[in-house]
Amino acid sequence: MLVNLRSNLCSPVPLFGLVLSVVCYFFSPQPEYMMLLTVAQLIFVPTMVKMVIDFNKVGDAIVVVMMVTITMLHWWSEGWIAIILALIYVVYTAFIALQGVKRFLQRGFTNMAEISIDVGLIYIFIGGLWFFAFIANIDTGFSSLITWLTAIHFHYSACLLAISIGLFGRIHKSRWYNAVVVILLTGPLLVALGITFSTMLEIVSVTLYIVAIYSLFFLALKTKLPRGQGLLLRISYGSLCITILWSFMYAFGHVIGNAYVGIPEMLKFHGVINGVFFGSMGVLAWAILIPESKHQPFHFPVSQIRGKLRERKDPHPGLVDALSDFVETAKLPHVIPHFYEETNQYRLQASVKWKLWFKPFALIYQGLSRFMQQLNLPFSSKRIEMTGMIVKVDEQQDGRLAPRAWIRKIDKQTTFVAIYSKHTTGETTYMNIALPLPFSTMIGVLYLYEDNGDLHLTSNHAGDAGIYLAINRFLLRLPLHEHFVITAEDETTLTAIHKMRIFGVSFLQIDYQITRK
Known part of the structure; x- marks a missing residue:
């Protein structure tokens, strides 16, 4: 434990931030409450960020420059020098946010714990923008103090909390945890929107936030953690259970026009407890032991084709060589x-059925899909014939085993270009389908199984199955799922139902009638 604490807290960069914080506390001409944000900028955020990002020397240098900048702002808090210094801080927060984006692009919409860390890293950029608005006296529609408090909000309640619950999620896994994370990650934005546009939205968002905070504390109580780490983390989350009530009273006072809790009380009680107990105890807790990420990188082969497929004329009879594979x-x-x-011996007729809620998006998307000649589905649900052909694809160009492209058209306009291949992981062979897009490729990895004489192909399965987007060297899982059910009507006729979901919500169904020529 002591070895980890020394490694995570006593390295040169965190110690430098601690020294500068002490200098600011004893010698700064700024009001004492300003230290609430300064401590987060110099100690809490850099230390937590360093736990999830392995900085090289350039990264450490950027953090050190930021620390010097924040310290200088205590003495040069006005004029063009202050604006330049605050702009340097914004650049630093943008650098941290970029690390969050890079992390996300390596996984996509999978592993809620890691997504929480990504979002926390991105949130610091929003905090940096609000801090810049405060220093530069930009008219945000709020008082200068509220602008500063919003900057604090995105440093503590957004960045620090999101990273902390992400680290906690590396230890604890449950559906309840996933729901709590969604509320806590969207909470800072909802609260900020409520403060800006609607007091009722502020009340609702704070109420949801309270439920999520108490749920997080309960999950921390029931999760087995190392003794010292568990105690500190429960103190950290428990302090939020107290301070969030003050936020609720502040928002409720706005609704009824009777301020039970004012800004001075929020600074003295809410701010100090968050800084001392949530911030410091949380950082110490994770400094004792940083949990390892449970995410495993994707290793299956991905098509290297981007943009428009350069067609070959060599025909191929089928989508697979042997379905028994x-x-x-x-x-x-x-x-x-x-x-x-x-x-190639079969004819396809299709009826495309967009869900009512998705039709406005489908209508907008049609202009783009016609240009790309990819995923170019009709808006109407009228049954239409899809003509097509299957041609071989250069294996060296694609990079996968025996690729072949199924090019489907409606009225001579290309609807789908899907390049079929396969790969095996462990004892499971997946259908590996690539749909080339501008500068990228969408990948559908499907698991096949038989049920009551029907063939099912699904992306919603353990292992490699899923829908992905390949951009440059990044491969991220998308929040999409598809499921095919192939049914034999007789010896020459098939029906197929293709259903698609986004974030678990159905948005498209295609019904196929397949008959042998």
């Missing part, structure tokens, strides 16, 4: 494997 075909009607292995 993916699923046991003994219980499937013969027509199902035959369709996948001899796809």
Whole structure:
């Protein structure tokens, strides 16, 4: 424990921030309450960020420059020098936010704990912008003090809390935790919007935030943690259970026009407890032991084709060489494997059904899809014929095993260009489908299984299954899922239902009628 504390707290950069904080506390001409934000800028945020990002020497130098800048602002808090210094701080927060974006692009919408850390790193940039607005006296529509308090809000309640609950999520896993994280990550923005536009929204968002904070504290109580770390973390989260009530009383006072808690009380009680107990205890807790990330990088092959496919004219009979490579075909009607292995012998008719709530987005998207000639689905649900052909794709150009492209058209306009391949992880063989997009490729990795004589293909399964977006060297999982059900009507006819969801909500269904020519 002592070794970890020395490593995480006694390295040169955190110690430098501590020394500068002491200098500011004893010698700064600024009001004493200004230290609440300064301590977060010089100690809490840099220390927590360093726990989740492995900085090189350039990164450490950027942090040191920021620390000197914040210290100088205690003596040069007005005029053009102050604006330049505050702008340097904004650049620093943008650098930290960029690390959060890079982390996210390496995973995408998977692993809630790591997403929480990503969002915390991004939130610090918003805090930096509010701090700049305070120093530069920009008219935000609020008083100077409220602008400063909003900067504090995004340093503590957004950045520090998001990173802390992300680290906690590396230890604790549950659906309850996922719900708590969603509320706590969106809470800072909802509260800020409520303060700006609607007192009722402020009340609702603070109420949800209270429920999430108390739930987080309960989860911390029931989770087994090292003794010293567990005590400090529970003190940190427990202090939020107290201070959040003051936030509620402040917001409720605005609704009824009777200020039970004012800004001075918020500074003395809410601010000090958050700084001393939430901030310092939380940093100490994680400095004792930083949990390892449970996320495993993606290792399956990804198509290297970006943009428009350079077609080859060599025809290929089917989407797969043998459906038995993916699923046991003994219980499937013969027509199902035959369709996948001899796809060119079949005709497709399709009915595209957009969900009502998604239709405005589908209408807007159509202009882009026609230009890309990809995922170019009609807006109407009228049954139409899809013509198509399957051609070989250069294996060296694609980078995967035996790729072949299924090019489907409606009225001579390209609807889909899907490049089929496969890969095996462990004992499972997945269908690996690439849809080239401008400067990127969408990847659908599908798991196949048989159920009551029907063939199911789904992205919603353990292992590699999922829908991904490949951009440059990044591969991120998207919040999309698709599920196909292939049913044999007779020896020459199939029906297929293709359902798609985003964030678990259905937005598209395509019904296919497939008949042998």
